[in-house]
Amino acid sequence: MFSFSEKTNQLSQKVLLDLKSTFDEIEIISQKNQEKVLKAFINNKVSEANFNQTTGYGYGDNGRDVLDKIYAEVFGGEDALVRHNIVSGTHALTIALFSFLRPGDTIVSAVGKPYDTLEKVISGDSGGSLKEFGIAYEEVPLKEGKVDFEKLKEAVLKKPKGVLIQRSMGYGFRKALSVEEIGKIISFIKEISPDTICMVDNCYGEFTEEKEPCEVGADLAVGSLIKNPGGSLAMSGGYIVGRKDLVELASQRHTVPDIGKECGASLGQNRFMYQGLFLAPHIVSQAVKSAAFCGGIMEELGFEVCPKPNGNRSDIIQAIKFNDPKKLISFCKSIQSASPIDSFVTPEPWDMPGYSHKVIMAAGTFVSGASIEISADGPIKEPYIAYLQGGITFESAKLAILKAVEDLEK
Numbered sequence: 001m002f003s004f005s006e007k008t009n010q011l012s013q014k015v016l017l018d019l020k021s022t023f024d025e026i027e028i029i030s031q032k033n034q035e036k037v038l039k040a041f042i043n044n045k046v047s048e049a050n051f052n053q054t055t056g057y058g059y060g061d062n063g064r065d066v067l068d069k070i071y072a073e074v075f076g077g078e079d080a081l082v083r084h085n086i087v088s089g090t091h092a093l094t095i096a097l098f099s100f101l102r103p104g105d106t107i108v109s110a111v112g113k114p115y116d117t118l119e120k121v122i123s124g125d126s127g128g129s130l131k132e133f134g135i136a137y138e139e140v141p142l143k144e145g146k147v148d149f150e151k152l153k154e155a156v157l158k159k160p161k162g163v164l165i166q167r168s169m170g171y172g173f174r175k176a177l178s179v180e181e182i183g184k185i186i187s188f189i190k191e192i193s194p195d196t197i198c199m200v201d202n203c204y205g206e207f208t209e210e211k212e213p214c215e216v217g218a219d220l221a222v223g224s225l226i227k228n229p230g231g232s233l234a235m236s237g238g239y240i241v242g243r244k245d246l247v248e249l250a251s252q253r254h255t256v257p258d259i260g261k262e263c264g265a266s267l268g269q270n271r272f273m274y275q276g277l278f279l280a281p282h283i284v285s286q287a288v289k290s291a292a293f294c295g296g297i298m299e300e301l302g303f304e305v306c307p308k309p310n311g312n313r314s315d316i317i318q319a320i321k322f323n324d325p326k327k328l329i330s331f332c333k334s335i336q337s338a339s340p341i342d343s344f345v346t347p348e349p350w351d352m353p354g355y356s357h358k359v360i361m362a363a364g365t366f367v368s369g370a371s372i373e374i375s376a377d378g379p380i381k382e383p384y385i386a387y388l389q390g391g392i393t394f395e396s397a398k399l400a401i402l403k404a405v406e407d408l409e410k
């Protein structure tokens, strides 16, 4: 199954050689982040007792409260809310948006269309969207893949309550924003309107760089635990980190006003969330290497890729433009067939909730749908872009990518 042709093996060798210095950089980042995480564990005196499970209301769940402190420290916030019962990244983002926005307020997206699943949250006509609650939405489209500072200025001069900044490319074909760029956007906004809350959708970005958004001025950063920071062990969950008053508001939206963080049994999930966070810097480095390797291989084969194989990354996604639905589908099927779980299953394009086109998704993962594990997906629409992400070991992701290469030629 994994005995590749001489040509494929040579291609792999060439790409690995070309990526040597990029891989060295990735290891430096993971070393720094591992140090950050280890320090936070030590500073917060983590002990086995933190893994004890609570049930019912979950009052006084020390493991849960200490994990909040560790996230705050690691992500450079004043406080954090980390919960296994935040059901997804979209849920975490929704909690955050609804926590500080009130009727009559405006939220601006600084980097064009936000992630697909947020569309209905922001401007849906039913279900309790922001729009239904009288919260206005403005979008500053990207200009040639970059932030349009002129248009952003116009939007921010009206002193909106909040600005949403998405770090990762999502289902776009732009490079992820670096944390430095995020810092520049935030300074620009704060200069004009100091009270505007800057919230970063940090999904897929965690630990890909040495810094995180709150370290460059973000008021809130939000993400999913079945992506990077759960380190492949968290079975479910999300986090919201940032300014203390805003995390407090988010906790009251997550549970109820006045109770906030006091309630919420951890049900035995703490150990997975702690150990996953501990592993996350390394696991993310594996995913970033996998993305770079895939980008290098696909570029050699003549496909347009984003980002380019060498150079800095600020998320774990590799996009490949196939310009051909058959190739996109073949690629996703191959990744599934080379996954540890459900390798025998064939993914088909389907109408996934929250997305406007049919989507094909390959995720042969230990944690269902966890995209920190090797996974590939893409909306079935022009120009037929596949998004590859994850890989909890580079070795296994490499096998899956090489298999996909050989299947493409069949």
Ligand SMILES: *Cc1c(COP(=O)(O)O)cnc(C)c1O
Residues within 6 Å of the ligand: 088, 089, 090, 091, 115, 117, 166, 167, 168, 169, 170, 201, 203, 204, 224
């Ligand atoms: C995955 C993702 C989301 C949504 O997370 P789900 O867990 O799929 O709901 C939001 N924004 C970005 C950039 C993402 O990558």
